[in-house]
Amino acid sequence: MTHMKAILMAGAASVAMTTAATAQETSVIGVSIPAATHGWAGGMNFHAQEAVERLEEVYPNLDFVLSTASDPGTQVNDIEDMMATRNIDALVVLPFESEPLTGPVQAVADAGVWVTVVDRGLSVDGIEDLYVAGDNEGFGRVSGEYMASQMPDGGDIVVLRGIPTTIDNMRVEGFEQAIEGSGINIIDMEHGNWNRDDSFNVMQDFLQKHEQIDAVWASDDDMAVGVLAAIEAAGRDDIQFVLGGAGMKEMVQRVMEGDEMIPADVTYPPAMIATAIEMTAVGLTSSAPVSGTFTIGSVLITPENAEEFYYPDSPF
Numbered sequence: 680m681t682h683m684k685a686i687l688m689a690g691a692a693s694v695a696m697t698t699a700a701t702a703q704e705t706s707v708i709g710v711s712i713p714a715a716t717h718g719w720a721g722g723m724n725f726h727a728q729e730a731v732e733r734l735e736e737v738y739p740n741l742d743f744v745l746s747t748a749s750d751p752g753t754q755v756n757d758i759e760d761m762m763a764t765r766n767i768d769a770l771v772v773l774p775f776e777s778e779p780l781t782g783p784v785q786a787v788a789d790a791g792v793w794v795t796v797v798d799r800g801l802s803v804d805g806i807e808d809l810y811v812a813g814d815n816e817g818f819g820r821v822s823g824e825y826m827a828s829q830m831p832d833g834g835d836i837v838v839l840r841g842i843p844t845t846i847d848n849m850r851v852e853g854f855e856q857a858i859e860g861s862g863i864n865i866i867d868m869e870h871g872n873w874n875r876d877d878s879f880n881v882m883q884d885f886l887q888k889h890e891q892i893d894a895v896w897a898s899d900d901d902m903a904v905g906v907l908a909a910i911e912a913a914g915r916d917d918i919q920f921v922l923g924g925a926g927m928k929e930m931v932q933r934v935m936e937g938d939e940m941i942p943a944d945v946t947y948p949p950a951m952i953a954t955a956i957e958m959t960a961v962g963l964t965s966s967a968p969v970s971g972t973f974t975i976g977s978v979l980i981t982p983e984n985a986e987e988f989y990y991p992d993s994p995f
Contacts, residue, residue, distance in 0.1 A: 706768040706963050707742045709761040710956060711754055712797075713775045714747040715994065717873070718901050719925055722949035722995025723773065730953035734960050741960055751779035758783050762790065769793035769959050773952060777802045793962060797955045799846075809962070811955040811973045813947045818977040819850035821945050822896060822922055823857025825979055829920065829942070833862020834893030837885045839871035839878055839902050850898060866892070871902040878905030886913045894919050900927035900944065907940065925949075926980065926988050927995055935985040944980040946988060949995055951975050 710731065715721035724747060731743040744765050748754035754775045761767045770787050774780035774796070781801040788794045788806050796807040826836070838854070841847040847870075855865075867885050871878035878897065885892065886909060895918060897903035903923030910918055923930055924945040933941040954975065962969040980988050 705740050705742055707744060707765050708769045708771060708956070708959055708963065709758070709765065709767040710743060710745045710771045710952075711757050711761070712745075712747055712773045712952060713754070714749045716749065718927055718995045719873075719947075719949050722927075722990075722993050723952050725990075725993045725995070726950040726953040727956065730956045734956065738960055738964060741963065743956075748775055751775045754780060755783045758787060762787060762792070767792060769795065769963055771795045771797065771952075771955050771959050773797040774799045774801060781806070793959065795955050795959045797952055808970045809955070809958060809973065810971075811951055811958065812975070813951060814974050814976050815846050815849040815947075816853040818924060818945055818947055819853025819855075819898075820857045821977045821979050822850075822898065822924060823854040825943055825945070826854075826863060826894065826896060826922060827858050827861040830861070830863055830894065833864070834919075835864050835866045835889070835891060836894045836896060837882075837889070837892055838865050838868040838896045839881055839898055839906065840868060841870065841873040841899055841902075843870060854896065854898075871897070871899070871905065873899050873901055875901050875905040875908075878902035879909045880905075882906045882909035883913070886910070886915060890917075892918050895921045897921055897923045899923055900925045900930045903930065903941070924977075925995075928990055928993055931980060931985050931989045934980055934982055935989065937982055942981075944985075944988075946978045946980060948975065948988075949993075950990075 710727055712727055713720050715724045731745050744761055746757040748757055770792055772784060777799055781803050784794060784801060785806050794807045795809040797811050840851060866889060869881045871881045895906055897906045900923040903921050906921050920940055920942050925947045930941055930944050934944055958969045961967050
């Protein structure tokens with residue numbers, strides 16, 4: 680458990696003890712998130728369900744309604760149904776896509792409902808009361824700093840980017856700034872789309888084009904899986920290590936075990952959804968100020984601290 684999460688949980692428990700006795704009415708928090716369409720989303724679903732179950736015990740005067748959607752249209756319908764049939768007092772939403780959800784979430788806010796947006800922002804600023812997200816620039820910076828620390832004499836690396844998005848741009852910019860002047864050269868960079876199969880194909884191309892690659896910034900654990908498979912299939916032994924990110928349990932376990940090819944990882948925790956739900960609960964049950972922006976920093980996972988970030992029961 681991270682120190683930050685421990686503080687949030689302790690705060691939530693403290694508020695619960697002081698408010699449960701005086702609260703007279705039950706409030707309803709709606710939680711709308713994408714379905715588990717890939718590894719990170721699967722982990723996010725796990726942590727959302729765990730948070731709802733735990734907080735229902737902590738806050739006897741809060742009810743939660745959790746829905747998952749496999750596409751933007753379904754998510755819009757879910758939110759409209761929450762408003763019409765559950766009369767929600769707050770909405771925690773991780774948009775499947777920004778544009779299609781902006782209007783419906785704006786309508787929720789206009790109705791006087793508290794809105795917490797998680798990770799993927801809406802296409803219009805200022806709709807939400809609270810925004811909870813990871814630090815994408817920091818994710819790239821921490822990754823680059825680790826690369827530089829492990830390659831003091833510099834070297835040639837390849838980079839796999841995610842889906843072409845603002846989030847991906849921020850990560851790459853942070854990474855490039857961190858390795859500037861380190862002697863590390865990016866000899867190739869392509870989009871792996873946060874997908875194992877795409878990344879396998881991209882890495883195959885890199886291996887065919889370059890006789891010497893010293894390390895790989897895969898920038899995502901799902902992509903790292905594809906990269907490692909391509910390296911193994913090609914029988915290459917020149918690559919010193921692969922750095923992914925997001926804290927997939929298989930990768931964290933390899934870090935714990937001292938795997939030379941996966942010596943570290945960088946967090947972009949799907950558990951941020953739990954943080955958002957907890958903060959929303961605190962906002963509804965107390966006078967604690969929780970509005971604004973809450974950024975969850977990216978942490979370097981090493982053998983020394985990996986156990987703290989290992990969730991064996993999570994699907995991610």
